Amino acid sequence: MQWLMTLETVNDLISVCRLINIFRRKGLAIATLAMAAHPEGFSLMAVVDSTEADAEHIFNFLRRTEGVRHVTYYRHETSRDASFVFIDAEADTLVIGKILRIFPEAKLVFASHGKYLLEVPASSERRPAADFGELGVLPFACVKTTRPAPAEVLVGQAQ
DSSP: OOOEEEEEESSSSSHHHHHHHHHHHTTTEEOOOOOOOOEEEEEEEEEEEOOOHHHHHHHHHHHHHHHHEEEEEEOOOOGOOOOOOOOOSOEEEEEEHHHHOOOOOOOEEEETTTEEEEEEEEEOOOOOOSOOGGGGGEEEEEEESSSSSSSOEEEEOOO
């Protein structure tokens, strides 16, 4: 099963190295990884393959890891049940425009180097007729977070 994880760390590269090592040791198959720096620390976004039990265990493990400030993970869902969409627009930035036309009320949660996570309001009546897969978009639903409230994470836009 595919999961999307977003992590925020303190401003210490050792914390990022620990996270990558944890991903390796726990056997997560990383499909996509984006990382960027900001004044408070580093933000990472990864699409990984893992079982549901392992994802739960890794969430609890990561939130207790030294240097990790916030962890959120999202489960891959069908288009109709999704409240978040992951877009890898590295090759085609027009996809973002298409999604925003379908969901004009969508909110940006995370952006880094052509990879975007958008929150799509569940109350939206404008679900796309075409499957998200046709747009190259992965739909997700938030499972757990250490954040008290949703917040935007806009990180390094330079490549």
